[in-house]
Amino acid sequence: MTLINQSKRIIVYSHDTFGLGNIRRMLAISKSLVDADPNVSVLILSGSPMLHAFRIPDRIDYIKLPCLSRSVKGDYSVKFLDMEYEQLLKLRSNIILSAVLDFDPDLILVDKKPYGVSDELGAALHLMQRRGHRAKLVLLLRDILDSPESTIPVWKKNGYHDAIQLHYDKVLVVGSPDIYDMRKEYEFPDASHEKVDFCGYIARERSDKRAGEIRQQIGCTKERLVLVTAGGGEDGYQLLHSYLEGLSRQDLGDNTMTLMICGPEMSESRRHQIEILARSCRNVVIQEFNTDMMACMEAADLVVSMGGYNSTCELLTLRKRAILVPRVKPSQEQWIRAERLALQGLVRAIHPNNLTPKLLMDTVREELGRTNVHHSRLYQIDMGGLPRISESIGELLYDAEAKLPTRTRVSSRSVAAD
Template sequence: MVYSHDGFGLGNIRRMLAICTHLLDSIPELSILVVSGSPMLHSFRLPRRLDYIKLPCINRGTSGELSAKYLGTAIDETVKLRSELILSAIANFKPDVFLVDKKPYGIRNELKTAIEYLKAELPETPLLLLLRDILDHPDVTMQEWQKHGYYEAIEKFYNRVLVVGTPEIFDIRQEYQLPPRVAQKVQFCGYIRKELGRKSPNLVRNELQLSPEEKLILVTPGGGEDGYSLIDTYLSSLALLPTSHKLRSLIICGPEMPLKDRVALEQKAAAYPQVHMCEFTDDLMSYIAAADVVVAMGGYNTTCEIISVSKPAVVIPRVKPSQEQWMRAEHLTKLGVLAAIHPDKLTPDILMRSLLQQLNNLQHNISTPAIDLNALPKISQYISTLLVKKKSVVPFGKTYQPPEQLRDLARVAIV
């Protein structure tokens, strides 16, 4: 069973689906149930033996404040509903392994009762916490973890913390001052290698009717909810393009971009016949592989996709409500993996100069340093080992007593 809360964008659910797909491909007779609040989960091509329970959506604005995204309910009521759905799923599905994304107690502690129930009723089921390479600035992360008791939660409940990153780029044990008993549970897995998409680069370029001398620039702001500025600046930068360069631009706005923003960008893009714009693709990797240069936000998944095919890139990271994207981009820029522009300094001129530099690097075949991309096989190997070792023993003398309303819910679910 996999938990992915998804309060903002597509990053978490895309990462978890990549992990789930690899697990299903590499572990025979495995079934995975995903519980997620992602509003876009149904849009992805889901592998066989995977199903999901859709939780009511929670939205996290740029201020970090949470609210119900679609329901006209208070945040406390929404979290309570999600928490009860998760508990019911655990009681029925009885997972052999429970993989939790990012937050040890879930968003707004919605997992806490379910984890306590799981440990009492299914104590042989290992709990694994999955963390991306960087969560936020250390000051912010350590304060949040201390406030919510995450250090204690990991020490008490979790068997292992799987980090999809490398300590050479960012060592969470040191940066977040993990206590020794928590730090010893950390296992660095490397970054997630993204497999090539369903279309070959030649097919993509033929579909877009590119001539041999044209360079393809892919522009993607991820989910797109806050992607207007990036695309607007890129379109403005095209007026500064030297006539000696022949570029074709494919802009994928993202499914969560507000309609008014997308309409405004489409109107602006109409002035540039070499620009093609669309809303969403579930096969982004095909277009990244076909592009000559990528212009993107600095989300974890997009960064892994860029690295997986050694693609020149200009990254304009999000800096609110988390510093995670900017911190990652800074580290990778220092390594020469990509170019980054702070959004506060983003102008058409700066963006075009950075883009032309990446095209120049491409022309001169400047290589980038190798990054460990073995996260998926390492995670699969670890979970395979757990499943082999797992003992199906029903413990005696259970003492756990959940709150009355959740106890009743679990009893009904089990019946």
């Protein structure tokens, strides 16, 4: 009797060139996958420059791809190495191909771009297709990619729907069609439409720290606490500056403190400017980075934030009062999400083009003065993303095993003969 190998290998390709959102989300998904199945191990392929700063759970490892950067216009370039973009892209593509060949995954989970950044997944996908490799392919999409006017032509130009039909077994969307139905908004053809499963938003794991610990660390006892966060911080300077300028003109009083977290990717010069401006304000604590944002949010009475997917999910998980000032470049994604949630009364949203210190501080005062802090709609938001992702991927993994009970390795030796 031949014993079936129960071990399952998953490659997670994390599309990340900007901020912390992608890698934090993909790490949470990877942890959920190994927690749900003791037979699963995960190899993450990521270009995040901050990956080393996170705790990596058991049965998860990573290969660090050379970093790319993305401009506000959406153009990619080399971040650190003295190489031409095409050279670096070839290097990243070869690393990905080697990982697929040697790790020999049962399933590959791809974040956002069906062919990866600048088609860097293409070689691996086409090789697997030519070899009849049995790895299942799953595309993971956030609820919102960009405006329909930008997204539809990009997907047509890059042949993403063709990629879904040719390579992918399933498309998982971490969001709710009640908030934004991308199938309709982005005019998905029937063949792509049928592969889409909405998983709900990703609930964030609550911190082991008590809210009182964070408040005690910053000397906040009975005061109200406003948390102001710029996410990764690379493009959050204007939000922090506007808040401090508004606070210097409209003091919130002795009974209110502010915890401001700049983010690890804010430049040293800009962080220094924020620290200087904070000296003219009362009751402000500045931190460069905090590894426990959930604890910070839970400790706060009000959160002022950008509108990234992870930050929004953290706020929805904790049902926190929030003012979102999203970025609108290089993508409208954050603004569309903030606007949709604001229309349902779940958050307050300020378009960055309308942001002024006075408007921001007036909105802060209004929110701090509200008595109805838990909108009933908050309890109806679908936050079941992680368990549904694990369930969907588990179905594909064991369906593949039922059809092909023995492991067929694609060796690097066979590539030369291809």
